[in-house]
Every structure is written in structure tokens, then in C-alpha cells.
Amino acid sequence: MSTESISDRREHIRSISVTSLSALLGVAAALASMSITGDAASLDAAASDLRALMLVAGAILAQFILFDVTSIYGDDEFGAKHYLFIVFMTFSFWFVTWGILLTTAEAAA
Numbered sequence: 001m002s003t004e005s006i007s008d009r010r011e012h013i014r015s016i017s018v019t020s021l022s023a024l025l026g027v028a029a030a031l032a033s034m035s036i037t038g039d040a041a042s043l044d045a046a047a048s049d050l051r052a053l054m055l056v057a058g059a060i061l062a063q064f065i066l067f068d069v070t071s072i073y074g075d076d077e078f079g080a081k082h083y084l085f086i087v088f089m090t091f092s093f094w095f096v097t098w099g100i101l102l103t104t105a106e107a108a109a
Helices: 002-037 043-047 050-070 080-108
Strands: none
Touching (some): 002 050, 050 080
16 A cells, blocks of 8 residues: 555656656747847747757757656656657747747837
């Protein structure tokens, strides 16, 4: 009985860690994207800058490396579902945050 509660607690902490890291790195990538494309002449030029997409791809790859080094997941637990979750969460937070930053900067100008 106590083994199950420890396992459930570890699973819960791992889920919170993965979700929060994906969210925070998505927002950080959006802020970095804004700092790179902040001097663009128009909203279209900033949105089509490939460097911003490379930043979010780097944030996603950094998470895969970090999870592998820290062994948050066991050897056989990290599957396609986990990869897709990390990619989706990071990209979603990056996309929404960067979109808000771009439209706010366009409205302020």
C-alpha cells in the first residue's frame, strides 16, 4: 500500500515537472523570439523570421536532453506520447505568448 502511494506521488511530481518545464521554456522561447524580431519593420516580417522557429526547436531539444540526463523518466517509460506532449506544450506556449507579444508591440507602435 505504501509503495503505491510513493509511486503515485513520484508520478505526480514528474508530471508537474515536465508540464511546468515545457510551459516555462515555451514562454522563454517566445520572449527570446521577441527580442530577436523586435526590430522588424512589420508584423509580417517578424512572424516570418525563421530564427524564432529555431529558438522554439532548440527549447524542445533541450528538454529532451535534460530529461535524458536527469533520468526523470525510466529507461522504458519515455515513449512517443511523451515526446508529442513536450513538443505540443512548448510550441503552444511559444506560439500564444509570441503572438500576444507581437500584436501588443504592433499596437504600441
